[in-house]
Amino acid sequence: MTNGLDALAALSDPTRRTIMQRLRGGPRAVGEIAAGMTISRPAVSQHLKVLKESGLVAETRQGTRHYFAIAPDGIGALRSYLDDLWGDALAAFARHVEKERAS
Amino acid sequence: MTNGLDALAALSDPTRRTIMQRLRGGPRAVGEIAAGMTISRPAVSQHLKVLKESGLVAETRQGTRHYFAIAPDGIGALRSYLDDLWGDALAAFARHVEKERAS
């Protein structure tokens, strides 16, 4: 795992998010992913490289076909990061409400 | 709420993530946030503007001081987005494992 934060930068790009959406049904080959998209296939390859290096997708080759699938671990790292922020935000918010009530 | 996805782009920047870390303890004024950081105060203001527009932080003014605090709703939107991906990823992974087992 890179460090779980690269995944945030990876998902910041709209194109990469639509790629993730296309992988929701299961593994897809590069050509299938690129089909119907407005950008070129090499561009998709570059995005897949970023997604892979960030730990969000996994690659499995089969002949000349490169299949990419969502990697649960990558999303899990993101979730735990957000959960930390979430917990602190709620705690701070609770303290703030408490101080308001004491006035 | 913008749409919950702007928050991803907002958190993609490392500087904005450290700002969020500084807000974990509760609301902070702009000057406090900028103190100790390597970048200038106007740069912090610009980052805070992005964080605010993405729904990740909320602003409350008090005199000339502008206090910023983590907005739980913004993080919640992100979490639900990731949970969607997470669920589908697990389902697809389970199907994949099942197909492997059937060989």
Place this chain on the structure above:
DNA sequence: CCTTACCGTAAGCCATAGCTAACCTTATGT
């Protein structure tokens, strides 16, 4: 009223990200 503190905004510069086009690799098939 004038100054000072605190902060947002605008202009400009520089670096990086994303795209396309062209090329190279590797595997399948005949």
Place this chain on the structure above:
DNA sequence: ACATAAGGTTAGCTATGGCTTACGGTAAGG
């Protein structure tokens, strides 16, 4: 062996993002 199919890689252009500097705005304090 040759042709084709499927993808990764590179070079180069363009656009966008983030930073600084300089400026404008508002509230508090003497």
